[in-house]
Amino acid sequence: MLGWALTFLVIALIAALFGFGGIASASAGIAQILFFIFVVLFVVTLIARAIRGTSSR
Structure with a gap:
């Protein structure tokens, strides 16, 4: 995007x-x-990964 x-x-x-x-x-x-859509989706993805506790691997 x-x-x-x-x-x-x-x-x-x-x-x-x-x-x-x-x-x-x-x-x-x-x-x-x-x-701005890209930035919002990027932030949502970062928050979702932080909540789930998954690593980048």
Whole structure:
């Protein structure tokens, strides 16, 4: 999911460079949403592992 967020960020930067403001803002918004979903899922996973007491192996 982090890869998709970075992809949309790159699309937004390229679109902004060429002057496509609408596409750039939409891609940046999607990248931001995907990044926050990734962070939330990462934190939930860390908490679940801490509660269950499992190791990374």
